[in-house]
Amino acid sequence: MPYAQNAPIFGKQMLTTFSEIDLNGIKGVLLDLDDTLYPYDICHNFAYEKCKVFAGANYAISEVDFDLTWKAARSKVHNDLHGQGASHSRLLYFQKQYEQVFGHTDAAYVLKMEDLYWTEFISVMKIDSDAKDFLKLLKSKRIPSCIVTDLTTQIQLKKWLHLGLENYIDFIVTSEEAGVEKPASYIFNMGLEKLKLNPSDVIMIGDSEKKDIEGAKLLGIKTYHIKANSTFYKTQQ
Ligand SMILES: [Mg+2]
Incomplete structure (x- = not known):
């Protein structure tokens, strides 16, 4: 064996x-x-790129800012909610991302981006x-x-x-x-x-x-x- x-x-x-x-x-x-x-990475990378393009086109968030603020937001949520299911919440990542870029909460952005991310993610899952x-x-x-x-x-x-x-x-x-x-x-x-x-x-x-x-x-x-x-x-x- x-x-x-x-x-x-x-x-x-x-x-x-x-x-x-x-x-x-x-x-x-x-x-x-x-x-x-x-395979997770293929789906995540596909969805992430779609979100980055959407944020650039509709919210004027540059690709560099999108990458930096996503990483910072994800890290913050991971640390704050370590050991809990919500530590992976894209809803929270996008909320904190927007708050970092614009200095306030935008519910429409958060809800739209979370939906876009998972819709695109699941569309390529096999x-x-x-x-x-x-x-x-x-x-x-x-x-x-x-x-x-x-x-x-x-x-x-x-x-x-x-x-x-x-x-x-x-x-x-x-x-x-x-x-x-x-x-x-x-x-x-x-x-x-x-x-x-x-x-x-x-x-x-x-x-x-x-x-x-x-x-x-x-x-x-x-x-x-x-x-x-x-x-x-x-x-x-
Ligand atoms: Mg696993």
Whole structure:
């Protein structure tokens, strides 16, 4: 077997693939969403550029100012709301961005940009083909599954619908719902509660060593470190 599960490789768990997952004796599966079932960066970069162009054309925010104020706003929100789902809120990023540029709040800008960002983001989202095959396999084996994800529930549910996850996955837990983010045990335990299973019954699949792999291992859950295949994704555009 080329990739032994949980084998320490220079202190890290090697990336593996969906086809290498061993489902023998597994009663349920916990899955990360972003960058595990679809490639995140392609979608973010596409949406970000659309927002930058819109802000330039309609609010005269230069590309340099857009980049600088986005980074500062994102950093501020991350720090203020560390460990909470809202720390990723684009609504808050755009609010603080505008306030930095113009010195006051503009509700129309914030709401428009947040909607534009996620609309463009979701418009290019595609599920990793290996991930989809794996979800079909779970369904055929009647193994229940739960997404465990860091972000606000509304946007994760929109992604869920766009990717057609309702056909394969039984539950979702978001960090907004849990009040904490991965790697905190509470969010994984909430997923286990929904599945009515114990840590030894399930596996956790995710792209983040720190959040998904280390978090699940704290509870004794067997883990698979998998990142969505963006190379394949690009060829399908
Ligand atoms: Mg992820």
